[in-house]
Amino acid sequence: MSNGKRALRLGIAGPVGTGKSSSIANICTALADEFRIGVITNDIYTDEDARFLKAAGVLPEERIRAVETGACPHTAIRDDVSMNLLAVEALEEDFDPLDIVLVESGGDNLTATFSPALVDAQLFVLDVAGGGDVARKGGPGIGRADLLVINKIDLGVHVDVDVEQMLADAKEARDGQPVLGVSRKIPETVEALAAWVREVHARFVKGDHTPVDPGPMAPHFHADETGEGGGYMHTHDEGEAAHSH
Structure with a gap:
């Protein structure tokens, strides 16, 4: 499904523990039969996220690579993206053609954003277990990423969070931009996430997608x-x- 050009580059950011890696696993599992996908993970000093994805078997292991940033996670996705950009370009060259490259940020705070010099679109991941009030706190990641994912919605009943209210708060914080509630245990929510990625990729292939800087x-x-x-x-x-x- 190569478009004859470089792959769509999709960034995944969010605080520690919200489920960035599991979101990537969901995307890969849902779309691996339709697209050739590669993954770049970011951690400060480890390759744990890459090892998690390899162990999960969501892609051939050689298409999952780790970048150890050695600095603030956002530095490598926003300020100086050269380390990640080289990793993405090497992955695309080694497995040409790739359709989609997913770039996972190291866990960061609510203000983390990707540079449009690195990714074409970005999603920001929050989780229900982090608290129902987090979505309405705002910030560039929550407010202006291309998609906000409220993850682990199945946990709401266990952590006294009103999931529907959290989703409503998120939509208000984003002025109508897309918000998805997702749980890996609820297949239709994973399919909705996959459908969003399909839509972005289709626009990218047609040349109708313009990266937006949050x-x-x-x-x-x-x-x-x-x-x-x-x-x-x-x-x-x-x-x-x-x-x-």
Whole structure:
């Protein structure tokens, strides 16, 4: 199903534990018979997410590769994407043709966004277990990613979260942009996620898809693990210093 050009590059971001890797597994399982898919995972110091996906058997192992960023997760998807871009290009070259390359961010906070220089579209993953109020807190990832996934909706009853209210809050925060509630245990929700990916790929092939930049991350605080109460403010706005203490 190659379009004779490079693959569609789809970014998956979200906080730690929300189910970014399981979302990739859902996409691969649903679409592996229709598309040739490759995956690039990002972790600071490990390749654990890549190993998870390989163990799950969602794709041939050689089409799943890990990037160890060695720095803030968002740095490698927003500020300096060269490490990821080289990994994506190498994967496409080795397995030409690929139709879709999924790029998973390392776990980050609510403001993480991909640079449009790296991906053509991006989805942001929250999970019900993280709290029903998270979606309405907003931020560029929640508000302006191409798709917001509210993951693990089957857990709502177990963690006292009103899933329908969380979905409504998410839709309000996104001004009508698409929101999907997903659970790997509810097949129709996984199919809805797959259908969204199909739609984006179809527009990409036709040349009708234009990457949209959700905007830079807001200034945020990084705790210093070497000292109690220490840390520094960090900003990614153009024209500002990389770190403000």
